[in-house]
Amino acid sequence: MAAPSALDQLVDSLKRLPGIGVKSAQRIAMHLLQHDRVGAQVLARSLEGAVANVRHCARCHTFTEAEVCSTCLDPQRDRRQLCVVETPADQAAIERSGGFQGLYFVLMGRLSPLDGIGVRDIGLAQLFERATDGEVEEVIVATGFTAEGEATAQAIAQTLKARGINVTRLARGVPVGSELEYVDLGTIAHALVDRR
Amino acid sequence: MAAPSALDQLVDSLKRLPGIGVKSAQRIAMHLLQHDRVGAQVLARSLEGAVANVRHCARCHTFTEAEVCSTCLDPQRDRRQLCVVETPADQAAIERSGGFQGLYFVLMGRLSPLDGIGVRDIGLAQLFERATDGEVEEVIVATGFTAEGEATAQAIAQTLKARGINVTRLARGVPVGSELEYVDLGTIAHALVDRR
Numbered sequence: 001m002a003a004p005s006a007l008d009q010l011v012d013s014l015k016r017l018p019g020i021g022v023k024s025a026q027r028i029a030m031h032l033l034q035h036d037r038v039g040a041q042v043l044a045r046s047l048e049g050a051v052a053n054v055r056h057c058a059r060c061h062t063f064t065e066a067e068v069c070s071t072c073l074d075p076q077r078d079r080r081q082l083c084v085v086e087t088p089a090d091q092a093a094i095e096r097s098g099g100f101q102g103l104y105f106v107l108m109g110r111l112s113p114l115d116g117i118g119v120r121d122i123g124l125a126q127l128f129e130r131a132t133d134g135e136v137e138e139v140i141v142a143t144g145f146t147a148e149g150e151a152t153a154q155a156i157a158q159t160l161k162a163r164g165i166n167v168t169r170l171a172r173g174v175p176v177g178s179e180l181e182y183v184d185l186g187t188i189a190h191a192l193v194d195r196r
Numbered sequence: 197m198a199a200p201s202a203l204d205q206l207v208d209s210l211k212r213l214p215g216i217g218v219k220s221a222q223r224i225a226m227h228l229l230q231h232d233r234v235g236a237q238v239l240a241r242s243l244e245g246a247v248a249n250v251r252h253c254a255r256c257h258t259f260t261e262a263e264v265c266s267t268c269l270d271p272q273r274d275r276r277q278l279c280v281v282e283t284p285a286d287q288a289a290i291e292r293s294g295g296f297q298g299l300y301f302v303l304m305g306r307l308s309p310l311d312g313i314g315v316r317d318i319g320l321a322q323l324f325e326r327a328t329d330g331e332v333e334e335v336i337v338a339t340g341f342t343a344e345g346e347a348t349a350q351a352i353a354q355t356l357k358a359r360g361i362n363v364t365r366l367a368r369g370v371p372v373g374s375e376l377e378y379v380d381l382g383t384i385a386h387a388l389v390d391r392r
Contacts, residue, residue: 005261006242006245006246006248006249006250006261007246007250007259009242009245009246010242010243010245010246012242013235013238013239013241013242013243014239014242016232016235016238016239017224017227017228017235017239018223018224018227019220019223019224020224024215026285027214027215028213028214028215028216029246030283030284030285031213031214032213032243032246032247033246033247033250033259034304034305036212037247039209039212039213040243040246040247041243041244041247042209042212043209043210043212043213043239043240043243044239044240044241044243044244044247045209045240046202046205046206046208046209046210047206047209047228047236047237047239047240047243048237048240049202049205049206050202050203050205050206050225050228050229050236051228051229051233051236051237051240052202053202054202054203054229063203063229065201065202087226088226089222089226108230109230
């Protein structure tokens, strides 16, 4: 069967998305053409709109449509604390916790040498510049507690400490609401070491 | 955190795709904006192109960019056999098997009353017209062997037989290459009934 080339092209471009294989791409293309052509057009316009308008905040590096994002512009926030996160989603999680009033720096990634993501790719140079603006007194490293997140935290801490900046890391320990019996051993070991 | 609205819109349109939840939509949007803006533009153009150019073949109802698809126009194909499949992917699977030289009718769906998909939504009226063109001698129903596929096959067979058309169904039985020990009981029971 010779599929129409416009359909082939659509499947190919969908396949390029992360987490979408050839079967999902075919299913999505079929669905859009058969049941939701309006949805396909809306998606096309959203893609064009996002590519044209979304850029990085000049201060914290997160996605924004302005020169500086609304969080960085907020006069209520404490300029002495800078929390370093991997993604805007991580930033949103910390905001929801309500436990932080300072500013953020969003790496938009993490060190991952196996994927070819090095120090230059995650805006570390920008972070160093940001952290040495004279107002920041403490950098709280809130990268993930995965191997890559820890490596990123290590790299950040080393460089910032060498420049005399106070660097802290989110506490490792037993999650709220968990029964010890079901907590993994590495977490319990860390919670014992970091007991207070 | 107030996310930029162009990014929100992109996540919303991605969420509308089948099989894409809010987490996947966020991951895809992040990936496109951070690492593959060219891919986002290519996808936008493919969507526009497919919506503008892909339509249904006037004879077999599959997706095509012409009035009639290349399979239906092929003079080498046997016009006396019409194979009814659910999707272009099913048609492609039968083509790859090399066991069929006739023409196809693609339902682009199957009966699924629970999802509100009835006889009118899957082009059955068009199929009845197509099957009574005077050339078709046998309609081979190759819908899936799922509950919906079987119901669809039943509906097709009833109506076409009432009009005196010869209707057959793909054989049910033990898949090639399988050990009986691991074949499910329903399949074995059917293979016993349909033994030859």
